[in-house]
Amino acid sequence: MKQSNKATRGIKRNHVIIGVLAAIGFSIAFYTCNIGFDKKEAAKNEITPLTKHWEKAIPHQEIPVGLTSISAESCGACHQEIYQEWKQSTHAVAFQDLQFQAEWKKDDILTCLNCHTPLQNQQEFIVKGLINGDYKTPLKEPNPRFDKKLQLESITCATCHVRGGNVIGTIGTINAPHKTVKDPEFLSEKLCVSCHNVIDELNPVLVCTFETGDEWENNWAKKSGKTCISCHMPEIERPVSTGMKKQLSHFHNFPGSGIPKFFDTEAKKLESLEIEESSIKEMYLVGETIDYVLKLKNSFAGHSVPTGDPERFFVITFRLMDGHGKMIKEVEHRIGEEWQWYPVAKKLSDNNLKPLEERVYNFKYDIKKQGMLTFTVEIAKHRMTEENAKYNGILGKYPLSIEVFKKQYCIKTE
């Protein structure tokens, strides 16, 4: 999700007083402390119903028979390995994520929570509609069953596995101590796509643009039966629960970009790029040309790369330095989207690598004098720009990029 940097500054807030609202019901005009907002205007307010799936929380879930809690921690008592894998995933910290906290707090947009803490149990408020269709003024009431601890588990086991008093699985086991139903259709890529594919405008400066599902729809991956789950939840043979016999299981770390969320941790990465280089000689003569070609192909991802969050990008850097470490020539290329966020959010360009798309980068340099040269090729994947991190007040607190590829060549020139 990306929000305008400029537009959110100086916005007048409609502070709806919840107590009053709850007491009088929502057909009556509400109290507001917005300057210049008189009673006549208030009467014009209309409640817009929530119609899109991501505008609503997943309804409150009860504890399935046989269990005492739906927290991931409690599932982890028996599903230990799966719990440990999930705990290291970005799903497990989608709420605590520093950028998320910085962004959604700006305008308290409760809609954001529907994908980051999706169960109603995890949300402090029940949202019934939007006042005048504005996401910044939801018609809300306190949730008496709000579970603060579950909120901190973000996209938790129960998000994907608990519905209507059942644990949903794909095995059809008879060995579970909890009520279980088999529903492979529910636990398919449709579940992933419900959050990973939303293209909508919340308001002119706030847009949702995750197109990973659509990108996957029409390419080799889908045709060959590769889904979000087969790539991001690879199969492993192991006991699914402590003390049980080995069977087919799925890795629950949801590896992706590999950019960690915290400085002292590592994130598992999936490789999307097939990288091919032309050769570099050890020695060149003055007058000769270094002519280096780097070929990148999105061979392994079933969608564009980067995908999802429009702030992500790759940077390819070529650097030629002399024997004293002085820069002779530096060239940078970027793969990603570029957006204008103000006065209206608009995509300006997009050179993301489509599935199986190939791109060729060329570096040329005419050797002018004798000596030693160092040539470096680097590919880095970035979560966001330093400028955006600074704006969100998280620069220095949040890992922004990882190195995907690095090669260094020492070249003698005569």
Ligand code: HEC
């Ligand atoms: C309830 C919404 C929701 C569902 C369902 C969901 N995701 Fe996610 N997913 C997210 C959010 C939000 C993030 C980002 C978390 C963050 O970065 O803080 C994310 C992050 C990811 C990432 C990590 C991206 C990275 O590199 O940082 C991968 C991979 C991923 N999801 C795959 C999947 C797959 C596969 C499924 C289906 C089995 C799935 N997701 C289901 C919301 C969801």
Ligand code: HEC
């Ligand atoms: C007291 C131990 C225990 C707890 C707690 C527990 N489970 Fe299980 N679960 C099991 C056992 C045992 C199985 C069956 C494993 C087998 O068949 O090998 C199982 C099976 C499953 C399955 C597969 C079902 C199928 O048929 O596909 C899922 C999914 C699952 N559990 C999710 C959860 C979730 C989510 C929680 C927490 C809300 C949880 N479990 C809590 C012991 C437990």
Ligand code: HEC
């Ligand atoms: C983002 C969704 C998502 C989350 C979060 C998630 N799972 Fe799963 N889980 C799945 C999917 C999808 C499958 C089935 C994959 C298949 O069979 O194709 C699965 C399978 C399982 C199974 C069956 C054995 C296996 O590995 O295939 C168990 C048990 C299980 N999950 C437990 C858990 C527990 C415990 C947690 C929390 C610690 C958890 N899951 C979190 C999506 C999720």
Ligand code: HEC
């Ligand atoms: C054929 C394998 C494959 C399939 C199918 C696939 N992915 Fe991916 N996905 C990858 C690889 C590889 C990456 C790593 C991209 C990179 O950073 O190089 C990735 C990265 C991601 C990311 C991180 C975004 C980024 O650019 O950093 C998300 C989120 C994601 N995938 C979600 C999904 C969802 C949702 C689906 C299903 C609609 C899906 N993927 C289907 C292989 C796959």
Ligand code: HEC
């Ligand atoms: C429809 C579901 C959905 C809604 C609603 C939603 N998000 Fe997300 N969010 C996602 C998914 C999916 C990802 C992971 C995208 C990826 O990695 O490709 C994500 C990732 C993020 C990230 C992490 C980006 C990164 O680079 O790791 C931030 C920050 C974020 N969202 C903020 C917000 C804010 C603020 C709102 C409300 C204005 C919001 N989200 C609403 C689904 C959603």
